[in-house]
Amino acid sequence: MTGQALLADSPLIITVAPNGAYKTAADHPAVPLTAAALAAEARACLDAGAAMMHMHVRQPDGRHSLDAQLYREALAAVKQAVGDRLLVQVTSEAAGIYRAAEQIAMVRELRPEAVSIGLREIAVPDIPEAELAAFLAWLARERVMTQIILYDAADVARWQALRARGLVPPGAWSVLFVLGRYAAGQVSSPRDLLPFLQVFDGSLPWAICAFGQEEHACVTTAAAFGGHVRVGFENNLKLRDGSIASGNAALVRQAGEGARALGRPLASAAEARGLYGAIR
Numbered sequence: 001m002t003g004q005a006l007l008a009d010s011p012l013i014i015t016v017a018p019n020g021a022y023k024t025a026a027d028h029p030a031v032p033l034t035a036a037a038l039a040a041e042a043r044a045c046l047d048a049g050a051a052m053m054h055m056h057v058r059q060p061d062g063r064h065s066l067d068a069q070l071y072r073e074a075l076a077a078v079k080q081a082v083g084d085r086l087l088v089q090v091t092s093e094a095a096g097i098y099r100a101a102e103q104i105a106m107v108r109e110l111r112p113e114a115v116s117i118g119l120r121e122i123a124v125p126d127i128p129e130a131e132l133a134a135f136l137a138w139l140a141r142e143r144v145m146t147q148i149i150l151y152d153a154a155d156v157a158r159w160q161a162l163r164a165r166g167l168v169p170p171g172a173w174s175v176l177f178v179l180g181r182y183a184a185g186q187v188s189s190p191r192d193l194l195p196f197l198q199v200f201d202g203s204l205p206w207a208i209c210a211f212g213q214e215e216h217a218c219v220t221t222a223a224a225f226g227g228h229v230r231v232g233f234e235n236n237l238k239l240r241d242g243s244i245a246s247g248n249a250a251l252v253r254q255a256g257e258g259a260r261a262l263g264r265p266l267a268s269a270a271e272a273r274g275l276y277g278a279i280r
Helices: 035-048 068-082 101-112 129-144 155-163 190-200 215-224 249-263 271-277
Strands: 014-016 052-055 085-093 114-118 145-150 172-181 206-210 228-231
Touching: 014 145, 014 249, 035 052, 035 068, 035 249, 052 068, 068 085, 068 101, 085 145, 085 271, 101 114, 101 129, 129 271, 145 155, 145 228, 145 271, 155 190, 172 190, 190 215, 215 228, 215 249, 228 249
Parallel strands: 014 052, 014 228, 052 085, 085 114, 114 145, 145 172, 172 206, 206 228
Antiparallel strands: none
16 A cells, blocks of 8 residues: 555545546437546546546547547546546556557557556567657656556566666556456446555555456445556446446546545645656
């Protein structure tokens, strides 16, 4: 865990992941697939307590995209809607479409304020270690707030080993623990957090995301341990009572209720930038 601060002194960053790479209107009519829809969702989720948005963009036919121009259009729409009151993190997810070199090229071209990167997607044989190190150094030098996505305890150990070897220079790093990615039916449990925390050295801010109806139990557990949380239609459509959420804002609001039950305040985008933008 990071730090020993009281929960009351540690604002919780709620990130909303409103669409992901795969969800469509067939899954839920409120899944935002256009720049305008993302902007509307940004307003609703900001009002519900989110400090941050994890953004995917889509092609006109709804397919996942890493097109830098589509990102620019969506980022501009969200900024027009909410200004700087929401920190927007773009994804570099491959989604079975892109190779590591294309993912890296998109991030370099876009130079976003914040990005999420799957360790398993860029630390691959296709990318020589020197090239990987150069990309990580570029992210650090450009002060891009970079969240490294980790799927299990072995991923955590691998990331920490890269840092220990000096391949990851000090930068604006954080990590995301994905709970239940390989569980049956991708249904997460709060217990899935424990293996991550057992090997994590606590040197960076951390957050979790989870799948299925126990998403709320998972995020409240993470909040109790001092972590931050990501909720939304990307991984889960259901409220804690099993009913389908009316929209992403309902999941954000529910996460905020859990934080308040713990006595933990909600972070603003400015506080999120302060935490995720710090050099470590």
